[in-house]
Amino acid sequence: MFEIKKNDLAGRIGILYTKHGKVETPTFVPVIHPVKQTIPSKKIREIGFDLVITNAYITRKHFGEEAGRIHDIINYDGAIMTDSGGYQVLEYGKVDITPKDIASFERNLETDIAIPLDKPTSYGLGKAKAKSFVEQTLRVSKETLEESKETDPMWVGPIQGSEHFDLVKKSTRALVKYGFKMLALGSPVELMESYEYVILANMIITAKKQMPSSIPLHLFGAGHPLTIPLAVALGCDTFDSASYILYAKDDRYITEDRTLRLDKITYFSCNCEICSKYTPKEIRELDKKDRIDIIGLHNLLTIKSEVDRVKQAILEGRLWEYVLKKAHSHPKLYEIIQVFTKNHDFFINTTPRFKEKAVFLFSKEDQFRPEIISYHRAVRRFRTKRDILMILPDTTLRPFYLSAEYKKLEKKFANQNVQFCQFNPFLGLIPLEISDLYPSAHFVMSRNSHQPQDFSEFTKTWNEFFSKNNFKYVYATDDKFLKFYTKMLPKKIKKKSLKI
Template identity: 45%
Template sequence: MVVNMVEFEIRERDLLARIGKLKTKSGTIETPAFLPVINPVKELVTPLELWENFNCRVLITNAYIVKKHFGEEAKRKGIHKILKYPGVIMTDSGAYQILVYGSLDVTNREIIRYQEEISTDIATILDLPTGWNVSMEYARYTVEETLRRARELEDARARADIIWVGPIQGGRYIDLVAFSAKEMGKLPFDIHALGSPTPVMEQYLFDILVDMIATAKMNSPLERPFHLFGAGHPMMFSLAVALGCDLFDSAAYSLFARENRYLTDYGTIRLEDIKYFPCSCPVCMKYSPTDLMEMPGDRRERELSKHNLYVCFAEIKRVKQAIVEGRLWEYLEMKAHSHPSLLKALRRLQKYSEYIERNSPFVKRKGLFFFGPIDFIRPEVLRHNKRLKERYSPPDRSKVLILVPDSELKDTRRRKYVKKIVLKASKVLGLDLNAIHVCFYSPPFGIIPIELSETYPLYQYEYAYPPDAETVKYVAERILEYIAAAPYVKIIILMEKGSWSERLVDLVVKESHEREIEAEILPLDAHSLKLKKN
């Protein structure tokens, strides 16, 4: 048995995304990486062009097609010389052809040996794709057959310098995806890949794609790189990366070009509907939409393919920069509003929010931006509220809680301001200063104890004030949860009339009476710091 331990070094993280270095025998590639699919028989954009003009350092081609058309020649020369490409080459085994044609005239062991003989860098076993509109019985068969073939690799492989991919099947049957991932994770593969997502993406069922990717990731070894077969459109790259996909391939750049479809990072436009190119790539700077429409078909297809590639590679760079800045969630929100199905997918992350929180960085280089209710499922918000419940206790002498509304500029958190508030409250209500504990209430975190108010990320963020009704209700719920669990004997909530805090207090008072929590409201003039007892 030959075993290869892949070298995968993670440099940056955000959510489940990671920027890493994956070492292969033909060079080291940076992830997340987009792998253009190259048809070795019909190259609209040549591999050498990808290397020289697109800075593409890794691509994918089909080992079965190479075998059918180049056979012994590819074994003699090697796949790199056949494609005239100096970078890293990944080969698919021909499984997609099984999905299209039903079967292949090659066995798993034969395609394993052939990939070694042509000296590919990253190879794939001949898995059996589940597909989409299939019964659970057939889906289970594809999972079990793929696992059987996966186990053949241990004694079928002869080289230790090739990275092997273990595909995860199951399709829309999430329990089968989980089982497939667990069993595949027990085998000595270097990379795992999710199979059969193409029909899901073609129908824009991105919420189901979230289920498939998240389930596969949660049940496979986290330290292994993860590949998404047939990732398709750049508009969903950020979503795939945020869920932990390190590599993904796509032939959409050429397939769409064949149908005069122009890719953008926010959707697809038919060439005949474009008056102005919303892009500054070399193709769009050189030609007008009319120029492309008037070109001969083959040339137009090639130029559109090049544009589509530029869009894909540019999107990967934007996603990477968002990871470096710690702003991938904000980027996801922006992308989600480019199509309803993406917003639906972003909301689906709530189902996996605890897993994402556990594996997300605790500190980032920059502060955070919050825009609305969707941010309640962000790792930072979930982590704060979880730790507040499980790890935080008010100071021992605290008997009276004063809740101070936060402001857009956080000026209510200034020490002088808080000191004046406490002194005035103690005078108006006759309270012992040493028994007072101050907390701020603020979207989206809810309750922020004063002693934590300058720690990351409870100060290093901005929120789009004023909060909407759903956010106000959410903050009110966090206040009620905190009060119910705390040992205070008296609760005082400061309120600025005419502001969002007035709406919040109405909710808190109503709910506190129903829950038998005593809370006193003090109107606050933010400018004069004048407190009045109701």
Template identity: 35%
Template sequence: MFEIKRKDGLGRIGIFTVKNKKVQTPTLMPVIHPKKQEFDIKKFNKEIVITNAYIIYRDEELREEAIKKGVHKLIDFDGVVMTDSGSFQLSKYGDIDVSNKEIIEFQEKIGSDIGTSLDIPTPPYVSRKRAEEELDITIKRAIESLDYRKDMLLNAVVQGSTYPDLRARCAKELSKYSFDVHPIGAVVPLLESYDYRTIVNIVMSSVQHLPRSRPIHLMGAGHPMLFALMVAMGCDLFDSAAYMLYAQDDRFLSPHGTYKLQDLQEMPCTCPICLEYTPEELRRMEKDERYKLISQHNLYVSFSEMRRVRQAIYDGSLMELVEKRCRSHPTLLDAYRELLKYKKFIEKYDPVTKPSAFFYLGPESLRRVEIYRHFKKIKQLPKRSRAILLPSYGKPYNRNIPKKIKGFYRIGNSSKPIEESQFFVVDVPFCIIPLGVDELYPLAQCEVPKNYDLEMKEFLIKKIEDLFEEYEEVLVNELVNERFDLGLSNKYRDDIEIETKIEDLEIVKLMADYQFGEGSGEALFNGNIRVLRSRKTGRIRYIYEDDVLLATIRPPDGFIILTWDGAKKLHENREYPLNRVVVNEEAEPFVKAGRNVFAKFIIDCDKKIRANDEVLVVNKDDELIAFGKAVLSSYEMMEFERGVAVKNRKEWSE
């Protein structure tokens, strides 16, 4: 039903197939009132909408019409129709006159594509006892609904009020059953009070325990200024009644906030409504006519923002968009900072390389996954007793640094020869960049303001101080001390002059360790290795063993791309399951023929694999049958039943 096409962080472009109808996610589902349609929604979205089954059920005329001709014809929509069960009315009025069994069977009877069980939408900040009692009912009803439905896909709503552990418990329990979509409910009161930080913890407590192979629907999040942040948390579907509700109050939605018609002198965007009318013309209209026009503006803006979010995922710049959007309101910025606390979880799903460079847009950028992952990868490199910290002379560091550098402060003491030291370039935002791997993504592919902010300097100083604890001796060049105010002037200063040259063979071994894991450099590049640089760019381009090409370096991101001979050598010298994706017997002949590896045929893989990693594909006997680029992370490979998991690079060769 659901497959991933592109990823960025927890955000993903997906194809959700519902009864042979395809929905591209993330997307917005406009709420359609079954009795009050003001205009044709199909000009905004032809793929999916949501309507309320309980409203239809309790209205005798609507109920008979829906049973007779189906919900699609009732609301004049041919795409996917999701129906809510009446939980909103339950939260608003306290009681409704329908049972869980009745509303599930009714949704099935009227031809709903995706139905919903009658969950209990527990409000925020109620007593824990109430939250637990109502959660038990929600879970029980969700499980019962599996027996009531026939062909209809089924939502199972995650509840638990504002208790993260209850949300997690609910998500874990519902994950055990064959539901199709997981809405996260009862967040509207928090949205209305701008308590976005609490929403982050609610959503992340749920997402961490829900199957990534099922779409996640954040109920009630219909304001476009939220979309980027909520998609970055792993949400795929959103429903919006906001376009109508805000229009009723003469308010215009935008990705940056909300405008009141009474305050507007100029129209806020270039949608058809804003181009055709002026604020004064709208103010002179009758309320009903004005409401229709503002509702359409709100939908134009909402779908435009959702397209912008999807494009950001394709570009690998989703987090930059999140940072921009979250600076439109202090509570959104607070929420974004809360989300960054989950970077360890997000890293499991974030691609290792992206089409877009890393942009530093403020102190929050220092807590992003790319920087967290960089420091994890540094630990994969061979460690020596001494670290030598060098200043940046421009990118790429290894090709711009002087051959000799003089003047160092000494911290600690090592008896090892100076030649047996590790060289690091000190620069923001990645702080400690091993000389030799500096052309790999994202170390070279980043843009930073020339005027360093205080948080940036403090972050870098902390990382350097950590090195003082890790190494017997650290030599810090005087320019590094001066540039970043390290305060080392009272330390012993040595006028020693150090040669900074690193041999190309050492560079490619460091690159392999950084990319594939500790020990990969020696496993892959042992023997009579020749490293060739491009005459035009000066970058390392080809790596041979004797006359056999082992690997090339991909120019945009500096990644090592293996040949068949390189893949064989890495496979022979790396123990199972390192760098491997294991396929079953059924898939083996197709993979050998050069076909891509589909997730449903994977039986095991290295847990460290991330999307866009270069991987080895083997059979159950650990025989190499292919190599290629991972589309999914290891966790998704083992969970998904649809979609490509590894793009095969070449047909099998003896």
């Protein structure tokens, strides 16, 4: 049903199997209006969207109980997900249909993936209300799943709770227990509109920690290139939005890192089929209806490119670099870096231990990338009986046992009981015996001067290394960063300077 092909951080490239074909994830799921869609769904399929979402509640309201197959209604032959009206509950407070009726209607639509009628918890909703919404959603979800037959669509369990993380946790655990094969995390729209990316990120992590990795996670209402890398890196596999068309209605043009008003654009930096054909001025001169579709199409293509860039980053093992780069697009998004540096335990198991490419180390945040944290852990387990420690600086050849500097020293100290190590601010100490363990010989580091006080992982490893091993002598090169640490060594260890 869901197959994972490649991981990086908590993000993954996977295949979702549906009755209407395979869907490669992560994927953006465009919202298709069952009645008023103006960009043809055929065009949307051609662009490469193999899964779309449409609204069962509106479909029923417009076409009645005997609406027929949803694939015929929206004229789309890929996989379709139907929302049940939860969004309308969020907008208007309630809907005039029972959960049971909408579930049976979704069944009759022969949709591929369906969502029971949930009661979304919006951002800012008090705890007691949120709790009752969560309970109602869980009750409806459980009943819907219990009444499902073999021919049913795949039912998605809606996780609610918003910023009340204990409710998100409770929701997720219950839905997994009921047996849902896919989950969807509710209502991040307002969080994104109020730039609460940190809350959003913590909400996703809270849910992900309660579900097995074999279950795909959908994120409701995320469709901007600013949020997509964040959502994917935290483990969201699919995410839907009508942003492409809603923004277009408002003459708003989505770029890879912001949203611009059409009247403020002089030059298009995009080369999509729209932007290479029209100038901003020409689009402004079109009538409203054409303009909406044209901007909408550009917006859709921009979102698609963003998803593709994130997927390429997963394949290359560069998702960390990509997310941190993206975080610099907006001061509020920048705040999510702390979520990534604080949650390394969440990322460590799903980030490959070995990668084909070198890791890039720019600044202090990078000491917390999962590959680096794994290396620190290996060093903290390292034991030696030798009593002389020699700390070499970075060498041009890696692993350092291949370098001329090391070979010279090895000859000079051949008859002594020496443990050779290298150091660098990010990786900490690098003992010779594990100096080829990834990524200690596979990194590119900026040569900016790094402040020892900023490298807490180095400090931890250093303290552990000296408390678990018994060195009498330490030879260290004259290096400002290293000096900060050698000064902290107990007096019984004799310090000597190492000249290379």
